[in-house]
Amino acid sequence: MAPVKMYSLSTCSHCKNTKKFLHDCNVVFDAVDVDMLQGEERTAIIEEVKKVNPNCSFPTILIGDQVIVGFKEKEIKEALGI
Amino acid sequence: MTETEKLYDLLKKAQEPKGYYFNKDRERVNDLLSSLLLNKDRFGYMACPCRLASGDRQSDADIFCPCVYRGPDIQKFGSCYCNLYVTREWNEGKIPHTYIPERRPASKLPF
Numbered sequence A: 001m002a003p004v005k006m007y008s009l010s011t012c013s014h015c016k017n018t019k020k021f022l023h024d025c026n027v028v029f030d031a032v033d034v035d036m037l038q039g040e041e042r043t044a045i046i047e048e049v050k051k052v053n054p055n056c057s058f059p060t061i062l063i064g065d066q067v068i069v070g071f072k073e074k075e076i077k078e079a080l081g082i
Numbered sequence B: 001m002t003e004t005e006k007l008y009d010l011l012k013k014a015q016e017p018k019g020y021y022f023n024k025d026r027e028r029v030n031d032l033l034s035s036l037l038l039n040k041d042r043f044g045y046m047a048c049p050c051r052l053a054s055g056d057r058q059s060d061a062d063i064f065c066p067c068v069y070r071g072p073d074i075q076k077f078g079s080c081y082c083n084l085y086v087t088r089e090w091n092e093g094k095i096p097h098t099y100i101p102e103r104r105p106a107s108k109l110p111f
Helices: A013-024 A039-052 A073-080 B003-018 B026-043 B070-077
Strands: A004-008 A030-033 A060-063 A066-069
Touching: A004 A013, A004 A039, A013 A073, A013 B026, A039 A060, A060 A073, A066 A073, B003 B026
Parallel strands: A004 A030
Antiparallel strands: A004 A060, A060 A066
16 A cells, blocks of 8 residues: 555644544554644645645645545545555 | 533624534534634634644734634535534535635745
8 A cells, every 4th residue: 555644733623534534444644743843843844745735734645646635535545545 | 611611602602693603513613622722822812723823923813713714615615614613504414515625825824
């Protein structure tokens, strides 16, 4: 399965639902709550998000080389091939 | 009564007469309201929990909850970006619960 990376916010309901969905699908993923970061690390991660999603909205999900913005269950499933 | 419950009652009383109803999913609403209270502690104002706040009051002014994008999103989708405030029709399932794209322009991002 393609590597899954997610940029999220600790307070965002769509992000929480996406995390729950991925857990329920037994998908191993790497998530970073951008609001919990500070200083240079935060700036660097924001730049990473903006590269794939100029609106810098959350969740931004990377599945392999595909970028999915928002909790779009169908698109996530398709990208995961499940 | 918890702080979240107090906020729920306060906002419900103020917003419902304007046609903005809380999502009927109370668990989700409570979670969002707790996040609003957390942001109030963090920043001094209730920044939208579904967006990345900068911590600068002036830059974040458009995303103080209820944000300036709530009106047009409610009008178009029957729900705000977070699914916190919705219309009665949305709660009744008469409007499809679609993904709501970010309406805040990238030019407003303070980072």
